[in-house]
Amino acid sequence: MTANLAAITGIGSVSPYGPIAGLIPPCAVEPESITTWKTAGLRRAFLVKPFRPADVVPGLKTRRLDRLSAWALVASSLAIQDAGIDMSRVDRSRVAVVFGTGFGCAELTEAFFESAAANGWSGTDPSPFPEGLANAPASHVALWHGLRGPNITVGSKGFAGESALLQAASLLRHGQADLAIVLAGDTLTRAVYEWYEAAGLLSPACHNAELLPETGGFVPSEGVVALVLEPAGRREARTYAHFISGRCAAGGNAVETIRQMFGGAVPGLTICAGNGAPCAASFTSALAREISGPSVDIVPAQAVAAGLADAGAFLHLIFALSSRPRSGQVLLLGTSGDGGFAALLLELP
């Protein structure tokens, strides 16, 4: 069953739980008050606590980088460590990096606008410009680990993470890479937070510490998760899950498309529903119920993963795997919130 499949053999993350190699132990995390910028009244979010990347990955220099690049470097290093791969023994021209993000390096993009606001467009500070490009995190991962295979930064409304995993699996399938570091993540900046706020997307819990994060809307989150994806079968590898197939579409009959992935009947299954677009958890759960029969478990998204919006899929996947699903197959469902969907079918070892 695992022949020709891709296996997830390493996980690393930088999230509100901190920098962690492997699965995240199941425990709740509370939204924190934002102190990075001045706010009128309480503003809460799931935030990554400040840490020194060099304390986690010795020798890492991240001073001029966007936090997204720094976290990508830490998460990728932890994932490689978790996979037990000695990169010095790998043909690094055959290793791909695929990064999924909604907003890219928003922090340094905003810094460049700040520089223009202060000095005019003719007096901008050059340093944030190239480091603010969306592909900077993936290129830093390649640079740090010496990875010379395809280096791709993708986005997709509601499911940047799922899209990254699909592209990485495709590179392996077509022999364009032998191993892929697949990442998904975003940072929370003032401009992003206040955009969510102005668009009316936030949960009342962002402004009221007494309320639960699941109270309507969503509580924004931040972080980067990295997965090591490689062909199944490496003897010393510990496999978290096999990637079997996946689909994403902007519309059409999601139920029918997903049933086709199973060849018609849907077997015993765990559906991880609710990642993707903010406020879309109920849509995804409804879709999950429609797809499924009575023998299906539905694992709802945790608020901290839903808050990561487009890039939340891998955090959601970690939580789903940490919850020890009982069936052999897991369907990770995402939605764009307007009829679009992503469905990734995984098999547990």
Add this chain to the structure above:
Amino acid sequence: MVTGVGVVSPYGVGLDCLQEGMLAGQCCLAATKDVYPGFAGTTAAVCGLPLPANGADSRYSRSDRMAMVAARDAVRNFDCESTALGESGVFMASTVAGLSEIDPGIAEDPAAWYGRGGLARAASYPAAHVAEAVGEHLGIRGPRCAISAACASSAMAIALAANMLLDGAATMMLAGGSDALCPFTLSGFSSLQALDPEPCRPFDQHRKGLNLGEGAAVLVLETLAAAVARNAGVLAVLRGWAMTNDAFHSTAPQTQGNGLADCMRLGMEMAEVSGDEIGYVNAHGTGTPLNDVAESKAYETVFCERRRPIPVSSTKSYFGHCLGAAGALEAAITIVAARCGALLPTLRLTDPIESPSVEWLRGEVRREALPLAMSVSAGFGGSNSALIFARGFGDGEFRSDRS
């Protein structure tokens, strides 16, 4: 199979006007002063961009609008009754995306800036918005994917879309890129001292930097079976593609062009062609001191065993560097070259970099049959991409039913 090409360029809308302008040696670069106070340089802008249906909506950026117009142009010959378009997918590239719609006021007080009308405009900021705009505009219900990999982005969008066709994710993919001129990128490249204030001179010993341009290009890619089933014309065949990374520096290319050379070799391996069979390379050729030297070394590495030097030109000398759209626009130009048997020269190339394995095309357009041509792209972050196109079916006729 490439069964459609849509273009928005400083020459106007459509492949025909791009082809006509470039074959006539028309340069679209012009002195520019009004982008922001203090800027004086050379750019190439798209004038009179037609508004697509619903395109006036403030949630669409200029990059979105150019992409929508290019995509509509790419499918202009489609049968309205066909369901193929609705079932297809989109893979669009952009590095600027909605940055053109945002001004420094957002940095001072985002909430106030959103309140002054910025909310909808800022929604176009993610690169994925360009793919969404194209998908919505054409009613595409398949996968809508986006890539942002600096200046190699749209060549990589074409490569990844081709992978998706092989995967069966769709039977038709619209793939390309779109990027608008805006103060953000002009100021950024200016602050890095990468701009030539005069029209650029790629591969010249006296080159001083790049000029920025804008535009969009969208290729319709489909499987042979799908093209035949809908009796589609075949403009070109995408024979091979490859992507690599230098893993060398954030902004500078690897000095010997090793990553780019590996990329070209992998593309030729996939296409199952030798260096002797490639008739023309449309280069990345930005005109910056570092890029052009590294790139010429890559050609030396890959083509040193050819029987005659490889003909190479940079068409950024016609309308500048269109960033995330450059790879797709240059793919379109490479298809034009193969279609017309026309090797386009680099403009203003008087004193080329010494490179014995390269024939730097300059002067007049050279006419010769061109069965296979390659388009090469590179970008910040060390990304490289190579696309190899074969001429479409038939000589001068591009209908698959007449091949």
